[in-house]
Amino acid sequence: MLAIEIIEKKKNGIQLNKQEIDFMVQGYTKGIIPDYQMAAFLMSIFFQKMDKDETSNLTMSFVNSGDRVDLSKLDGVKVDKHSTGGVGDKISLIVIPLVASVGVPVAKMSGRGLGHTGGTIDKLESIEGFRVELDEEEFINNVNKYKMAITGQSANLVPADKKIYALRDVTATINSIPLIASSIMSKKIASGADAIVLDVKVGSGAFMKNLDEAKKLARTMVDIGNSLNRKTVAVITNMNQPLGREVGNANEINEAIRVLKGQGEEDETVVALTIASYMAVLGGAFEDFQTAYKKLFDIIQSGLAIDKFNELILIQGGNPDFINNPAKLPQSKYNIEVKAKNTGYVNEIDAEIIGLSAMLLGAGRRTKDDFIDHAAGITLNKKIGDKVLKGETLCVLHTNKEDNNEAIDRISEAYLVNESIPEKEKYVYDIIE
Numbered sequence: 001m002l003a004i005e006i007i008e009k010k011k012n013g014i015q016l017n018k019q020e021i022d023f024m025v026q027g028y029t030k031g032i033i034p035d036y037q038m039a040a041f042l043m044s045i046f047f048q049k050m051d052k053d054e055t056s057n058l059t060m061s062f063v064n065s066g067d068r069v070d071l072s073k074l075d076g077v078k079v080d081k082h083s084t085g086g087v088g089d090k091i092s093l094i095v096i097p098l099v100a101s102v103g104v105p106v107a108k109m110s111g112r113g114l115g116h117t118g119g120t121i122d123k124l125e126s127i128e129g130f131r132v133e134l135d136e137e138e139f140i141n142n143v144n145k146y147k148m149a150i151t152g153q154s155a156n157l158v159p160a161d162k163k164i165y166a167l168r169d170v171t172a173t174i175n176s177i178p179l180i181a182s183s184i185m186s187k188k189i190a191s192g193a194d195a196i197v198l199d200v201k202v203g204s205g206a207f208m209k210n211l212d213e214a215k216k217l218a219r220t221m222v223d224i225g226n227s228l229n230r231k232t233v234a235v236i237t238n239m240n241q242p243l244g245r246e247v248g249n250a251n252e253i254n255e256a257i258r259v260l261k262g263q264g265e266e267d268e269t270v271v272a273l274t275i276a277s278y279m280a281v282l283g284g285a286f287e288d289f290q291t292a293y294k295k296l297f298d299i300i301q302s303g304l305a306i307d308k309f310n311e312l313i314l315i316q317g318g319n320p321d322f323i324n325n326p327a328k329l330p331q332s333k334y335n336i337e338v339k340a341k342n343t344g345y346v347n348e349i350d351a352e353i354i355g356l357s358a359m360l361l362g363a364g365r366r367t368k369d370d371f372i373d374h375a376a377g378i379t380l381n382k383k384i385g386d387k388v389l390k391g392e393t394l395c396v397l398h399t400n401k402e403d404n405n406e407a408i409d410r411i412s413e414a415y416l417v418n419e420s421i422p423e424k425e426k427y428v429y430d431i432i433e
Contacts, residue, residue, distance in 0.1 A: 001019070001020065001023045003023075003024060003027070003033050003037045003041070004037070006020045006023065006024055006041070007037065007040050007041050007044055010041065010044040010045060010048055011040075011044040011047075011048065012048075013048045015051060015053070015054060016050075016054055016057075017057075018057040018060075018061075021054065021057045021058050021061050022057075022061050022064075024038070024041055025058070025061040025062065025065065025160050025164070026061065026064075026065060026160070028160070028163065028164065029065045029159060029160040029163055035167060038164065038167055039167060039171045039173075042164070042167065042168060042171060042173040042176075042179065043171065043173055045173070045176060045178060045179060046173045046176045046179075049176075049177070049178055050178035052223050052224075052227065053227075054178070055178045055181060055182055055220060055223075055224055056223075056224050056227045056228060058178065058179075058182040059181070059182040059185050059186045059189065059224050059228070060186075060189075060228065061160065062158045062160045062161045062164075062182055062183070062186035062190075063158060063186045063189050063190045065158060065159050065160035065161075066154075066156040066157055066158055066159040066160070066190070067154050067156045067157055067190070068190050068192070069109065069154070069157075069190065069191050069192040070192060071107055071140075071192035071193075073140050073144075074105050074107060074140060074143050074144060075105065075144055076103070076104065076105050076283065076284070077104070077105075077194045077195055077282065077283045077284050078105055078107055078192060078193050078194045078195070079099065079104055079105070079106065079193065079194065079195045079196070079197065079279045079280075079282050079283040080106075080107070080108065080109075080188055080191060080193035080195070080196050080197075081095060081108075081196070081197045081198070081199060081275055081279060082184060082187075082188055082196065082197075082198050082199065083198075083199040083201065084184070084198070084199065084200050084201050084206065084207055084208065084217070085115075085201065085206065085207055086201040086203075086205050086206050086239040086242075086243060086351070087116060087117075087205035087239065087242040087243070087247055087351040087352070087354055087355040087358075088117075088242035088243040088244050088245075088246060088247045088252065088255075088268075088351075088354075089199075089201070089239075089243055090123065090243070090244070090246075090252040090253070090255060090256045090268070091199060091243070091268070091271060091272050091275055092108065092110065092120045092150075093120065093123065093124075093252070093253065093256035093309075094256050094259050094260060094268075094272040094276070095272055095275050095276040095279060096108055096148050096150060096312065097148060097260065097305055097306075097308035097309040097311070097312050098260070098272070098273075098276045098296055098299065098300070098305050098308070099148075099276050099279045099280055099283070100146065100147035100148035100308055100312075101147075101296075101299050101304055101305060101308045102280050102285040102286075102292075102295065102296070102299070103147060103285055104147065104279060104280055104283030104284070104285050105143045105144070105147050105148070105283070106143070106147065106148045106149075106279075107139065107140075107143045107149060107191075107192070107193075108120075108148070108149065108150040108151075109150075109151055109152070109153045109154075109157075109191045110150060110151075110152065110153065111152065111153045112152070112365075112368070113364065113365070115355065115359065115364050115365075115366075116247070116354075116355030116356060116358045116359045116363065116364045117247060117248055117249060117252070117355070117358055117359070117363045117364045117377070118249050118363070118364065118365070118372050118374075120150070121150075121152050122249055122372055122374075123249045123250075123252055123253055123374075124150065124253070124318075125249075125374065126249045126250035126253050126329055126330055126374040127253065127313060127318040127319070127322065127329070128318060128319040128322075128328070129317045129318045129319050130313060130316055130317060130318035131316050131317040131318075132150070132151065132152050132316075133151060133152050134149060134151040134316070139151050142315055142316075146311060146312070146315055148308075148312055149315075149316070150312075150316070153187070153191070157187060157190050157191070158186045158187055158190050160186075161182075161183050161186050161187065164179075164183075165183060177213075177216055177217050177220050178220065180207075180217060181217060181220040181221045181224055182224070184198075184221060185221050185224045185225060185228075188225075188230075189225075189228060189230065193230060194230060194231070195230060195231040195232070195279075195282035195283065196225050196230055196231070196232045196233075196282075197232075197233050197234075197235065197275055197278045197279045197282065198218065198221055198222070198232065198233070198234040198235065199234075199235055199237055199271070199275055200214050200217060200218045200221075200234050200235065200236045200237070200432075201214075201236075201237050201238075201239035202214035202236060202237070202238070202239060202429065203238055203239035203240035203241075203351065204239070204240050204241075204348075204349075204350050204351045204352050205239040205240070205241070205242060205350075205351020205352050205354070205355055206239035206351075211236070211429060211430075214236050214429075215236065215430060215432065218234035218236055218430075218432040219234075219432055221234060222234050222432050222433065231282050232433075233278045233282065233431065233432070233433050234431070234432040234433075235271075235274055235275055235278065235428060235430075235431055235432075236428070236429040236430040236431070236432065237271050237274075237427060237428055237429065238267070238425055238426055238427050238428070238429065239351055240348075240349075240351065240384070240425065241348075241349040241351050241354075241380075241383055241384050241425070242349070242351050242354050242355075242378075242380060243267060243268050243271065244259075244264065244265045244267065244268040245265055245379055245380045245381075245383065246377060246378075246379055246380075247354055247355065247358045247363070247377050247378045247379075247380070248358060248363045248374075248375075248376055248377015248378065248398065249330075249363060249372065249374040249375075249376070249377065250329040250330045250331075250374045250375055250377070251329075251377045251379065251398065252377070253322075253329060254322075254326045254329060255268070256309075257306065257309070257322075257323055257326075259272060259300070260300060260305040260306040260309050261300075261303075261305075261306050262300045262301050266427075267425070267427045269300075270427045270428065271427055271428065273293055273296055273297060273300075274293070274427075274428050276292075276296050277289050277292035277293040277296055278292075278431075280292040280295075280296065306323065309323070310323055329374075329375075330373075330374040330375035331375055332373075332375040332376060332377075332398035332399055332400055333399070333400045334397075334398070334399050334400065334401070334402075334404070335396055335397070335398055336396065336397040336399070336404060336408065337393045337395075337396050338393065338394050338395050338396070338397065338408065338411050338412065339391050339392065339393060339394065340382075340388045340389065340390055340391060340392050340393075340394050340415070340417055341390065341412075341417075342390050342417055342418075343388065343389050343390045343417075344387075344388060344417045344418045344419050344420075345385065345386065345387055345388065345417065345418070345419070345420065345421050345422065346382050346383060346384050346385060346386050346388060346394075346415060346416070346417055346422075347384065347416045347417065347418055347420060347422045348384065348415070348416035348422075349380070349383065349384055349414055349415055349416075350413070350414045353410050353411070353413055353414040354378060354380075354395075354411070354414050356410060357378060357397070357407040357410045357411045357414070358376065358377055358378050358407075360404070360406055360407040360410070361373070361376040361377065361378070361397055361398065361399040361401060361404060361407050362376035362399055362400060362401055363376040363377045363378075373399070373400055373401075375398060375399075375400060376398055376399045376400065376401075377398050378395055378396070378397055378398065378411075379395060379396045379398065380394075380395045381393045381394060381395055381396065382394050382395070382415070384422055384425055385421070385422055385424060385425070388417050394411075394415050395411065395415075397411065
């Protein structure tokens with residue numbers, strides 16, 4: 001095969017077969033195909049798109065480029081979840097103990113975050129003593145015994161995707177649904193899941209800004225999963241404002257605790273219960289969503305959910321004292337209140353600006369080597385629909401940095417307060433199966 005012939009074929013909208021896709025992906029991963037030819041190939045996909053078979057073959061080519069996790073020693077149906085990313089997204093912290101509490105094994109492999117806050121692994125490092133790296137034996141044993149474990153991803157998981165994503169980032173080919181879907185699903189399949197629940201976020205703080213595009217992405221990923229014999233469901237959720245009231249690392253841990261104690265905000269509680277319920281159904285614990293949702297809600301109210309989270313902390317070496325004493329989590333030196341400039345109702349909160357501001361405070365990283373301040377973040381005192389009086393606190397910035405003028409200036413642009421009363425926000429827009 002010749003790369004130029006495959007590029008020409010895709011440029012003209014002709015379907016590629018598995019061998020041709022493998023030739024391009026594996027050749028580029030091994031350094032045989034140069035950047036300029038892969039860039040041309042990605043651009044041809046960007047404009048000509050891919051059909052279901054091509055997208056599934058691209059996904060499996062990514063999967064086969066590196067390590068695959070063998071979860072065959074685990075009992076039961078292994079269910080994983082993935083979020084397309086948002087601001088204040090601490091859903092994994094909630095659903096892991098919640099789903100495990102009904103006997104469905106959750107073998108969670110998570111990465112570190114680039115951007116406004118850390119990933120799930122970074123957040124868990126806010127907890128004193130918590131070990132985010134488990135060897136294979138301990139990981140398997142914990143899931144079989146306690147039905148849950150979380151660890152960092154293998155460095156050699158889907159290396160083709162890592163290399164190709166870096167090229168997409170500098171060639172304006174990020175926003176391609178076949179490429180996004182293959183990138184996400186390859187990591188879930190390589191991680192050994194039998195079933196997958198996808199949290200596809202849409203809105204100002206999400207990668208997908210409009211609902212139609214979010215539905216297309218969700219449909220594509222569900223089709224990939226189902227075509228590869230992984231039961232897959234996508235839940236499309238609202239990210240027009242941060243989820244809950246906390247953005248950061250330690251403060252998101254604290255907020256996840258409140259949800260598991262039955263004291264959480266309505267939006268994050270509904271989203272977490274929805275994701276967890278579909279995971280429980282796919283895992284075989286319940287026949288239908290409604291039954292699962294009611295049972296999981298009852299588990300939160302009974303105190304069993306927070307007990308299971310306490311168990312997760314203990315089995316991974318952490319000190320659970322912070323569950324009843326939040327001051328045990330990292331605390332910031334400076335807590336800066338941002339005041340409302342006028343009276344009215346919160347009509348909009350630009351979640352992306354909130355996220356960028358959190359990163360400026362130290363809660364996130366621009367490159368993989370940046371330091372994360374686990375105490376940094378933002379608490380939202382007011383959310384969409386709340387009444388605000390001039391001079392009231394809209395949000396509080398938490399940081400250990402002395403100079404925070406840029407973050408303060410950005411935050412002031414995030415809130416739109418006027419006299420109109422906005423409609424109540426939906427938390428879940430659609431379910432794609």
